[in-house]
Amino acid sequence: MKRQICSALLVSLLWGGYFVRAEVVTWPLPELVGLVGRYPGSDVVSVDLGAAFSEIHSVKIQCSGSISSGLGCGDGIERPVFPYYQIPGVIEFFVEHPASDSCVTTVGPYSDGFSVEQSFDCPGGTDWSILLDGQAELVFHVRSKLVVVGGVTLLHPAATIYEASLIIDGVPAGASPVMHEVEQAFLLAGSTYTIAWTDPAGDCQGSYFLDYSIDDGATWTAIEDSAVSGGCAYDWTVPAVNSAECRIRILDADSPWLSDTTDVLFAIYECQGPVAGDLDGNCYVEFNDFGLFAAGWGEGLLGPEELLAWAQSWLACGNPFDPVCTGQPE
Numbered sequence: 461m462k463r464q465i466c467s468a469l470l471v472s473l474l475w476g477g478y479f480v481r482a483e484v485v486t487w488p489l490p491e492l493v494g495l496v497g498r499y500p501g502s503d504v505v506s507v508d509l510g511a512a513f514s515e516i517h518s519v520k521i522q523c524s525g526s527i528s529s530g531l532g533c534g535d536g537i538e539r540p541v542f543p544y545y546q547i548p549g550v551i552e553f554f555v556e557h558p559a560s561d562s563c564v565t566t567v568g569p570y571s572d573g574f575s576v577e578q579s580f581d582c583p584g585g586t587d588w589s590i591l592l593d594g595q596a597e598l599v600f601h602v603r604s605k606l607v608v609v610g611g612v613t614l615l616h617p618a619a620t621i622y623e624a625s626l627i628i629d630g631v632p633a634g635a636s637p638v639m640h641e642v643e644q645a646f647l648l649a650g651s652t653y654t655i656a657w658t659d660p661a662g663d664c665q666g667s668y669f670l671d672y673s674i675d676d677g678a679t680w681t682a683i684e685d686s687a688v689s690g691g692c693a694y695d696w697t698v699p700a701v702n703s704a705e706c707r708i709r710i711l712d713a714d715s716p717w718l719s720d721t722t723d724v725l726f727a728i729y730e731c732q733g734p735v736a737g738d739l740d741g742n743c744y745v746e747f748n749d750f751g752l753f754a755a756g757w758g759e760g761l762l763g764p765e766e767l768l769a770w771a772q773s774w775l776a777c778g779n780p781f782d783p784v785c786t787g788q789p790e
Contacts, residue, residue: 484629485511485717486522489598492624497551497602507626509594511715516588516630519563521553523624524575527568531615532608547606549617554599555580555590562599563588568619569605577627591628632717635660637668639710639720649700649730655683656693657710657720664692667713672696674703674728677721687713701728 491505530547548569554562563582567574582588590596602619638658647653659666667689671680681699688694706728709721 484627485632486625486627489624489626492523492598492600492621495600495621497600497619497621502599502601505598505600507596507598509591509626509628511594511717512633513592513594513628513630514633516591516628518579518629519555519588519591520577520579520627521565521567521624522577522627523567523621524573525551525619525621525623526573527551527570527602527619528617529569529571530604530613530617532606532611532613534608534611545606545608545611547604547613547615547617549602549619550605551619552599552601552603553580554601556597556599588630632715634712634715634718636718636720637666637710637712639708639722641722641724642706642708642726644726646727646729647698647706649698649702649728651698653696653698654693655696655708659692665690669711669713669716670694670696671709671711672699673707673709674701674705676705676725677707677709680709683708689713698728700730702730703728 487509489505489507491507495503495505497503527549529549531544532547533544548571550566550568552564552566554564556562561583563580565578565580567576567578600621602617604613604617637660640656640658642653642655644653655670657668667687669687670683672683673680683694683696704725704727706726707722709719711719
């Protein structure tokens with residue numbers, strides 16, 4: 461399964477022992493693309509988000525398109541019927557609610573192209589129960605913004621949609637996988653690290669996408685383009701990067717808005733060359749090196765100058781991101 465992930469801004473909430481998400485998720489509406497609306501007709505499209513929600517806090521529409529003005533003339537007084545004038549138009553989007561007034565947002569008037577993101581207004585308060593199952597009817601309607609008493613409409617306003625999406629702030633139904641924290645503060649590029657997680661069903665039979673970030677979650681890179689399935693662990697070949705702001709995230713392959721991210725930052729570093737004090741050859745001075753150093757001291761395998769150099773390196777250069785460590789990244 462290849463990934464098709466909706467854009468989402470994730471905020472963790474603990475619920476029922478699992479991490480679920482209060483999310484702002486963007487769902488494209490390809491059904492609207494290319495629609496040309498003319499007063500007074502309406503287009504109705506069926507929206508299927510492919511996801512259910514336990515809560516919805518707000519809904520916006522994000523769209524771009526163009527609105528062309530209508531043309532009218534006369535005011536019912538002057539003869540002949542002059543002057544000519546433009547009739548600005550607006551687009552109204554309705555989410556129909558059978559139990560109450562529909563939620564609506566009005567786009568325009570604009571004289572030409574537009575690109576907007578704006579909220580729906582629900583009379584009597586916000587009630588988005590109609591969208592909890594992820595399905596609704598969306599009405600696209602163009603109307604005139606100007607009415608001249610006694611005037612004659614020669615051409616009604618019209619509008620065309622180039623791109624449209626619904627932006628929903630809510631809590632998708634279902635439980636998320638729980639990402640285990642990276643147990644090592646520093647990972648060597650090219651080494652293998654086993655990523656682990658907890659499957660909500662408890663049987664490790666789910667399918668998941670895995671990503672990593674080297675800028676504290678600002679951007680993400682796929683660890684595998686295809687979904688990982690049939691287990692709760694994955695052997696990851698650590699990429700050749702240098703960063704102290706790394707995270708890993710997991711996304712449900714069928715419901716990618718159900719996801720989790722490691723909370724604690726870790727570092728990835730490349731070996732820049734021989735490091736004094738690195739006795740086990742992993743390009744990082746750690747306690748294992750101290751054990752080898754102590755063994756060498758006791759057995760007389762190291763000379764006094766070598767022992768002193770390694771001791772100083774072990775004490776001062778355990779962090780490969782410390783610029784005083786010669787040969788390590790600054």
